[in-house]
Amino acid sequence: MSSDAEGASEDRRKYEFRKVIEELKDYEGSGTQLVTIYIPEDRQVSDVVAHVTQEHSEAANIKSKQTRTNVQDALTSIKDRLRYYDTFPPDKGMVIFSGAVDAGGGQTDMVTRTLESPPNPVESFRYHCDSAFLTEPLEHMLEDAGLFGLIVLDRREANVGWLKGKRVEAVKSASSLVPGKQRKGGQSAQRFARLRLEAIDNFYQEVAGMADDLFVAKRHELDGILVGGPSPTKDEFLDGGYLHHELQDKVLGKFDVAYTDESGLKDLVDAASEALADQEIVDDKNQMEEFFENLNTGEEATYGFEQTRRNLIMGSVDRLLISEDLRSDVAVYECPNGHEEYEVIDARHSTPDHECVECGEEAIVQEREDVIEHLMAIAEQRGTETKFISTDFEKGEQLLDAFGGVAGILRYSTGV
Numbered sequence: 001m002s003s004d005a006e007g008a009s010e011d012r013r014k015y016e017f018r019k020v021i022e023e024l025k026d027y028e029g030s031g032t033q034l035v036t037i038y039i040p041e042d043r044q045v046s047d048v049v050a051h052v053t054q055e056h057s058e059a060a061n062i063k064s065k066q067t068r069t070n071v072q073d074a075l076t077s078i079k080d081r082l083r084y085y086d087t088f089p090p091d092k093g094m095v096i097f098s099g100a101v102d103a104g105g106g107q108t109d110m111v112t113r114t115l116e117s118p119p120n121p122v123e124s125f126r127y128h129c130d131s132a133f134l135t136e137p138l139e140h141m142l143e144d145a146g147l148f149g150l151i152v153l154d155r156r157e158a159n160v161g162w163l164k165g166k167r168v169e170a171v172k173s174a175s176s177l178v179p180g181k182q183r184k185g186g187q188s189a190q191r192f193a194r195l196r197l198e199a200i201d202n203f204y205q206e207v208a209g210m211a212d213d214l215f216v217a218k219r220h221e222l223d224g225i226l227v228g229g230p231s232p233t234k235d236e237f238l239d240g241g242y243l244h245h246e247l248q249d250k251v252l253g254k255f256d257v258a259y260t261d262e263s264g265l266k267d268l269v270d271a272a273s274e275a276l277a278d279q280e281i282v283d284d285k286n287q288m289e290e291f292f293e294n295l296n297t298g299e300e301a302t303y304g305f306e307q308t309r310r311n312l313i314m315g316s317v318d319r320l321l322i323s324e325d326l327r328s329d330v331a332v333y334e335c336p337n338g339h340e341e342y343e344v345i346d347a348r349h350s351t352p353d354h355e356c357v358e359c360g361e362e363a364i365v366q367e368r369e370d371v372i373e374h375l376m377a378i379a380e381q382r383g384t385e386t387k388f389i390s391t392d393f394e395k396g397e398q399l400l401d402a403f404g405g406v407a408g409i410l411r412y413s414t415g416v
Helices: 003-026 045-061 065-082 136-143 189-218 233-239 262-271 273-280 282-297 305-314 371-381 394-402
Strands: 034-039 094-104 107-116 126-130 147-153 157-164 167-175 224-229 251-256 301-303 317-323 328-334 340-346 362-370 385-389 406-410
Touching: 003 107, 003 136, 003 385, 034 045, 034 065, 045 065, 045 126, 065 094, 065 107, 147 189, 147 233, 147 262, 157 189, 157 262, 167 189, 167 262, 189 233, 224 233, 224 262, 224 273, 233 251, 251 262, 251 273, 262 273, 282 301, 282 317, 282 385, 282 394, 282 406, 301 305, 305 317, 305 340, 305 371, 305 406, 317 371, 317 394, 328 371, 340 362, 362 371, 371 385
Parallel strands: 147 224, 224 251, 317 385
Antiparallel strands: 034 094, 034 126, 094 107, 147 157, 157 167, 301 406, 317 406, 328 340, 328 362
């Protein structure tokens, strides 16, 4: 599978996860009767079944009959789902949600959802029973993005590591042989200064070597490199050309950090929070800038559901741009004379009646589906890349508010 196809598949998967999470967050239970289980990929299913069985037994002690019944029913549903898995869960693990949710009018509905292979691996087993499903760990996974190299150094020590999503990982460290500023007796000031500069230079080369070993192989995946430490150390290191030239081009900035041990890597991430936030949406901004440039010239841009859909079917859309906050369905209607028409509807609203634009006859709804799923299915068939655009910047907001959350950058001008 090509990298573009993998990226589109990952975007689709993240969108599907996001939809399920939004659904789960709307559910409420009476008392602590909504059960959530996070299962890492290395946890044997038989161990999970044993844990669920134990919880089912202990739930018999719950005083409220309704809560007791609902919790035990949820645990039984989870055990039934676990029967579909062999020794271990799927890659990256899985999360199961089950419980009796408020359906209004004093009624409840039993809901069970299984999410396999989340965006990031489930790190530990977790059993949670509450009046709401535990979705925060999954939400954090969806927020996690990017791979950044981290370097913190002063003239005594250095640490090099990764920022993977929101996880800081220390990998390599080094201590220097740079002597203090006070020279030993018997040494001339010039000789001492020369030896000290040589030691500093050797240490900077050692730090650059660690960075090369860790980052060069991943340079095409890196979203950037952050360098931290006190002045003038970090400035000397960067200005001295010690880093591999391809890594130097990846440096997003240098930041003042007091500590240069492993904790300094986390301090560096905190100090660079604004640069990281900007980096996460820089691709979105570039996509929207290109869209508006094309729109202003009157060529190679499309927007709105119907116009974009027609261009997608023609195969003329290079990149489909969809707002991350778009929550709409599309209803497909057909009139007695065979005319097929589409109407975009707020996902929270019921399907309205529709009169055929061409002949005026009353049309009957044939199907209704998520508008993003509808457009992405066409895009995948036509080899069109899909980009989800954040609303955390002005032009991203405009995509949602002014263009219906749907636009496209064309391969060629179509006049459609």
